[in-house]
Amino acid sequence: MNAPTRFQSLAVSGLEIRAGDKAIVRNVAFTLAQGMPVTLLGASGSGKSLVAHAIMGSLPAGLCARGEVTLDGTSLLAASLAETRARWGRTIVILPQEPWFALDPTMRIGRQVSEVHHYLHGRGAIEARSHARSDLAEVGLDERAQAYSHELSGGMCQRAAIAITHAAGALLLIADEPTKGLDAALRDSVVKRLRMEVEQGRLLLTITHDIAVATALGGMIGVMLDGELVEFGPAAEILDRPRHDYSRALIAADPSRWPAPQLPPAGEPVVSATGLSKRFGEKALFDGFDISIGRGEIVAIVGPSGCGKTTIGNLLLGLVQSDRGRVELKAGVSPLRFQKLYQDPPAAFAPRQTLRRGFNDLLKLHSLDWRTSEELMARLHLVPALLDRRPDEVSGGELQRFAILRALMLDPVFLFADEATSRLDPVSQKDVIWLLVEIVRERGLGLLLVTHDTALAQRVAAKVVRLER
Amino acid sequence: MTLADATLVPAADRRWLTPSRAAGLVLLSLLAAFALIGPLLVLVDPTEQDFAASLAPPGADYLLGADHYGRSMLARLAYGARLSFGMALLTVATAAVPGILFGLFAAWRGGWLERVLELISTVLLALPGLLLVLILLAFAPGTFGPLYLGLALTLWIEFYRVTKATAAGVLKQPHIEAARLLGFGTPYLLRSLVLPEIRPILTTLAAFAMSTAIIAISTLSAISVGLRPPTPELGAMIVELLPYYAEAPLHVLMPGILIFLLVLGLQLATRNESL
Numbered sequence: 001m002n003a004p005t006r007f008q009s010l011a012v013s014g015l016e017i018r019a020g021d022k023a024i025v026r027n028v029a030f031t032l033a034q035g036m037p038v039t040l041l042g043a044s045g046s047g048k049s050l051v052a053h054a055i056m057g058s059l060p061a062g063l064c065a066r067g068e069v070t071l072d073g074t075s076l077l078a079a080s081l082a083e084t085r086a087r088w089g090r091t092i093v094i095l096p097q098e099p100w101f102a103l104d105p106t107m108r109i110g111r112q113v114s115e116v117h118h119y120l121h122g123r124g125a126i127e128a129r130s131h132a133r134s135d136l137a138e139v140g141l142d143e144r145a146q147a148y149s150h151e152l153s154g155g156m157c158q159r160a161a162i163a164i165t166h167a168a169g170a171l172l173l174i175a176d177e178p179t180k181g182l183d184a185a186l187r188d189s190v191v192k193r194l195r196m197e198v199e200q201g202r203l204l205l206t207i208t209h210d211i212a213v214a215t216a217l218g219g220m221i222g223v224m225l226d227g228e229l230v231e232f233g234p235a236a237e238i239l240d241r242p243r244h245d246y247s248r249a250l251i252a253a254d255p256s257r258w259p260a261p262q263l264p265p266a267g268e269p270v271v272s273a274t275g276l277s278k279r280f281g282e283k284a285l286f287d288g289f290d291i292s293i294g295r296g297e298i299v300a301i302v303g304p305s306g307c308g309k310t311t312i313g314n315l316l317l318g319l320v321q322s323d324r325g326r327v328e329l330k331a332g333v334s335p336l337r338f339q340k341l342y343q344d345p346p347a348a349f350a351p352r353q354t355l356r357r358g359f360n361d362l363l364k365l366h367s368l369d370w371r372t373s374e375e376l377m378a379r380l381h382l383v384p385a386l387l388d389r390r391p392d393e394v395s396g397g398e399l400q401r402f403a404i405l406r407a408l409m410l411d412p413v414f415l416f417a418d419e420a421t422s423r424l425d426p427v428s429q430k431d432v433i434w435l436l437v438e439i440v441r442e443r444g445l446g447l448l449l450v451t452h453d454t455a456l457a458q459r460v461a462a463k464v465v466r467l468e469r
Numbered sequence: 470m471t472l473a474d475a476t477l478v479p480a481a482d483r484r485w486l487t488p489s490r491a492a493g494l495v496l497l498s499l500l501a502a503f504a505l506i507g508p509l510l511v512l513v514d515p516t517e518q519d520f521a522a523s524l525a526p527p528g529a530d531y532l533l534g535a536d537h538y539g540r541s542m543l544a545r546l547a548y549g550a551r552l553s554f555g556m557a558l559l560t561v562a563t564a565a566v567p568g569i570l571f572g573l574f575a576a577w578r579g580g581w582l583e584r585v586l587e588l589i590s591t592v593l594l595a596l597p598g599l600l601l602v603l604i605l606l607a608f609a610p611g612t613f614g615p616l617y618l619g620l621a622l623t624l625w626i627e628f629y630r631v632t633k634a635t636a637a638g639v640l641k642q643p644h645i646e647a648a649r650l651l652g653f654g655t656p657y658l659l660r661s662l663v664l665p666e667i668r669p670i671l672t673t674l675a676a677f678a679m680s681t682a683i684i685a686i687s688t689l690s691a692i693s694v695g696l697r698p699p700t701p702e703l704g705a706m707i708v709e710l711l712p713y714y715a716e717a718p719l720h721v722l723m724p725g726i727l728i729f730l731l732v733l734g735l736q737l738a739t740r741n742e743s744l
Contacts, residue, residue, distance in 0.1 A: 319646060336652045347643045352665045361661065362651055406651065 006201045007072050007091075007171050009033045010055070015067035017050050017059065017227075025050050025227040028067075030220065037194075037204035039214040039235070041250060042224035043425035045395055048207045051224075052174045055205070056094055057084035071172065089120070093170035097177040099161040103149035109160050110136065110145030116167035135163045139193060154305070155186035159193055172203045179213055180423075183304045183452035191216045209425040211254045215239060223247045253426035255456035261437045266462065267295030269330070270414045270446040271316050271338070276325035278311055285311055289325070291465065293414065293446035298437070300449040300457035303467030309450045312467075313340070313416040316448065330413060336366075339407035343419035345399035349391035355402060356387040368409060376405050380435065397428025404435060414446045422451065433460060493737025500731055504554050507547030515544040516699045524717045534720055536706075537713050540699075542720060549701040550727055556617060557682040563621040565675055568628025573659050575629070576636035583633075590626045598623035598685070606694055616695060620685055624678050631674055635667045676735040683728055703728055 010032040017025035025047040032038045040048040054065040055076060069076040071091070079087070096102040104112055114132035117123045123131065136142045139159040149157055158178060165173060175194060179187040191213055198204050198219070206217055214221050214235065221239070222232040223246060231244045242248045251257070272292035278285045285308030293299045293316075301309040314320040316327055317338055329338065342348035350358060363370060377384065380401045386394050394402070400420060407415060417436065421429040437460060440447050451457050457464050519539035527534045533542040575583040593601070602619030609615050639645065640663065648658055687704025689695030696702045698709065703724040710721045 317650065319650075336650075338650075340647065340650055342643050342647065344643070348647045350644050350648070350662050350665075353661070361653070361657070365652060365657075403647075406647075410651065 006034065007203050009072065010172060010203055010205070011068070011070045012051075012055065013068045015051065015054060015065060015069060017047070017054055017063055017065050019063050023227070024063075025054075028222075028224075028229045030222050030229065030232050032203050032205055032220075034201065034203070035198060035219075037198050037206060037217050037219035038222060039206045039208060039217050039219065040222045040224055040229075041209065041211065041214055043209060043395075043397075043427060046224040047227040048224045049176060052094065052176055052205065052207050056088070056092055056174060057081075058088075058094075089116075089165075089168045089170060091170055092172045092174065093165045093168060095158070095161055095165065095173060095175040095178055097180050098154075100149055100152075100154060100157040103157060103160060105149055108146050108148060109141065109152070109163075112160070113145075113163050113167050116164055120168060132163075132167065135166045136160075138166060139163045153186060154182045155189045158182070158186075158190045162193060162197070171201070173197055173205070175204065175206045175208075177208055178206065179208065179210055184454060185304065187213065188216070211239075211251060211426060223250060249427055250425075253430040255429075255453060255459050258430065258456075258459045261298075261434075261441075261460055263298065263437070263441055263462065264296060266297030266446075267444060269294045269328075270333075271327070271329055271448075273312075273316060273327045274325060276312070276315055276327070277323045278308065278315065278320070279323060286467065291316075293448055295413070295446055296440055296444040297463070298440055298447045298449060298461045299463045299465065300451060300461035301465045301467060302451055302454050302457045305452060307467040309467050310418050313418055313448055313450050316414075317416055333413055336410050337412045338414045339410060339412040339416070341400065341403050341407065341415065341417040341420040344423055345396050345403055346391045348403055349399065351391060354388055354390055355394070359387065359406070362406065362409060366410065373405065373409060376408055380405055381431075395428070396424050397431060400424060400428070400432050401435065404432070404439070408439065411443075412445050414448070416448045416450070418450050419452070420449075421456075422453070429456075487740075489737045489740050493734050493740070496730060496734035497738055500550065500554070500727070500734060503547060504550035508544075508551055511541070511544045511547050513541045513544040515540060515548045515701045517541075524713060524720065526717070527719070533723065534717070536710060536720060542723060545701040545706060546703075546723060546727060549703045549706055549724060552696075552701065553683055553686060553703045553728070554731060556613060556686055557679050560617050560620045560624065560682045561675055561678045563617070564624035564678060565628050565671070568625035569632045569671065571625075572629045572632025573636050573663065575633045576640055576663075577655065577659065586629065590629055593622060594626055599689075602685070602689065603694060606689075610694070613696065616686065616689065620682055624682065627674060627678065628671070631670060632667060635670055636663050639663050639666050672739045676739040679735050680732040683731065687728065 012031070013029040015025065015028040016023050028051055030038055040051060042048045050059065050063070053059045055069055057076065057079065059065060065077055067077065076084070076087075103109070110129070110132055113135050114128040117128035117131045118125065133142060133145065136145050139162050141156060141159055141163060144152060144156065149160070152160065173194075178190055178194065182190065187210070194204060194206065194217060198217075204217075204219075206213065208214060218235045220233065221235045222229050223238070223242075223244060224230065225244075225246045231238060231242065231247045238247060239251060242251050269292045274290050276289040276291075277287045289312065291299065291312065301312060303309050311320055315322050317340055318327070318335075319340075329335070349355070359373060362368070363373065374384070382398065382401055382405065386398060386402075391399055403420075415436070421432050424432060433456065436447060439445065449457060449461060517540060519535065522531060522535040522539040523537055525531050525535040525539070531541050531543065533546065535541055536545065571586055575586050598620070601623055602616060605615035605619040636659075640658075645658060645662060648662060683703075686695060686702070687707070690702050690704035691708045693708070696705060698705060706724040707721060710717070714721050
């Protein structure tokens with residue numbers, strides 16, 4: 001360990017973040033102590049990320065933080081820019097979201113760790129390399145020092161990022177959505193690693209919307225809603241006896257706590273495929289795969305990332321051609337009635353069009369009436385005012401509901417939801433999934449859910465297909 | 470670093486008319502007025518000679534002075550601006566329209582058509598632009614036709630390549646696939662989804678192409694293969710006046726300043742703030 005001193009506590013009180021005259025984060029207060037990690041839970045847009053950046057001193061231009069943030073008695077907010085910069089990496093460090101984008105793709109992992117020793121601590125090349133090796137060994141990556149970031153899994157990249165923070169010797173770790181985009185197994189390995197960081201005496205602040213992560217980390221939990229910390233307390237207490245309505249909703253939104261959907265038995269198949277095979281280059285994704293989705297049936301495909309589960313949905317929709325096997329759509333149904341929901345809602349809408357413009361064009365193309373879409377909008381809890389915004393100006397949950405609206409306009413018989421809720425917070429995820437279940441019940445459409453969340457799949461789907469890598 | 474709370478941060482004021490754009494547009498409209506209305510207001514013939522006024526300084530008789538043959542600089546500049554700017558605009562339009570259309574088509578269809586276009590553009594690129602113009606000029610020296618054709622033939626490649634590369638990227642995005650599943654046809658996708666996304670880069674490109682065309686036309690006049698005297702053309706004027714630089718430096722600079730202002734105006738007007 002190259003840690004000279006350990007910090008005892010980080011105290012935040014009366015933190016307020018303002019954009020001009022508007023306070024977008026108010027009244028945030030919590031204390032982070034040795035062995036007591038803090039996890040901030042909340043939807044995206046609740047201000048939890050801004051709190052992390054305020055502590056780090058890296059708020060975007062135009063925002064300013066007020067209040068008290070002290071690390072062992074030193075005020076962080078009062079520091080000059082130069083002092084703040086000197087702290088980055090050395091005493092406080094942010095573990096980035098999706099670290100595979102933050103690591104240098106042209107440099108081997110070992111070198112990325114050793115350059116910290118070399119440039120930051122001024123060690124010689126050989127000494128830096130041996131230190132880097134021990135840092136990587138600590139996170140279990142010593143075998144992979146020669147690998148580039150694209151050769152590592154998401155969890156390994158996250159561990160490599162942790163090794164870099166070890167090298168820098170930072171003792172306050174801020175993990176911003178550390179498990180975003182990881183499947184369950186990788187998520188658990190990252191959380192385990194973060195627990196070890198706490199045991200080694202580092203202070204840890206985690207920002208997440210994943211309750212499983214908060215549960216596993218323990219310590220203290222803060223729940224944020226609309227820029228306010230609505231509840232703060234020991235993890236066990238908050239998870240078992242949440243006091244605030246929103247905390248209750250958030251915890252109830254965990255798929256393992258959902259009630260089972262009551263669906264009538266499935267009707268005749270709308271899509272079926274037999275003997276599907278697909279390979280990308282050398283790698284066979286699947287061979288001789290059969291699937292059938294009936295009217296009013298929910299089928300889920302689960303599996304780790306990269307196992308080809310999305311490809312199956314795309315094959316059924318004819319977006320990808322299979323190497324072998326055949327896909328049969330229900331005879332006499334227009335191909336327009338087979339629709340898809342996308343993983344990343346903003347990417348599924350034209351970025352420079354207002355939603356109104358997109359819907360207008362769609363209604364005109366199929367000679368549909370605004371009235372039907374207005375009824376559906378009310379049904380999906382979408383306010384008409386949102387129509388005049390661009391896709392990047394509405395929240396992910398709302399946008400995904402707009403995507404459902406768009407698909408429903410064409411009266412689909414089959415809907416393929418490709419990780420449709422993986423980027424949403426638990427409350428929005430529950431809303432979207434239950435909405436889909438209701439639609440399946442009412443309209444009798446076949447739904448194919450592709451997800452890496454096994455709990456969700458088992459709770460909702462009548463049939464769960466498991467794919468291995 | 471991405472910020473999950475981006476929606477909390479008030480959106481930056483996205484004004485289309487930024488100060489630099491406004492300045493560029495004012496400059497361009499002044500130049501356009503000078504080139505279009507100037508020749509109508511200046512009643513002097515730009516080729517009329519008055520040897521008594523040879524190299525006259527700017528003054529009451531000649532507002533911007535007179536050149537070595539005693540021709541009014543103001544008249545010559547106004548006519549020259551109309552000719553040079555008009556030719557540049559025509560050339561760029563001729564290059565941009567097929568370039569963009571071919572680019573979109575190649576990005577959308579790919580296949581043999583893309584390969585043929587790729588081959589043609591590579592062959593044309595291998596030929597220096599100036600040489601291409603010279604070859605064409607050999608057929609009809611001193612006229613605008615081959616000059617314009619040669620320049621358009623070299624300039625369209627840039628539009629084609631940039632359009633193809635950016636459009637291919639846009640076409641791979643999920644929202645295009647979503648629109649196709651919703652039943653939208655190719656013309657709609659290209660017009661309403663692809664073009665708006667590649668428009669900023671194309672306007673910047675067009676501004677650069679305008680500058681290239683003006684400078685190329687002036688350069689060709691300067692090496693005496695472009696338009697013939699006494700046609701008032703900005704490049705030719707610089708060359709003709711160059712021997713008198715010692716006596717009348719301002720006269721030599723005036724056409725150059727006009728070209729400079731146009732290029733500056735174009736760059737300012739098409740500048741993207743969100744860099």
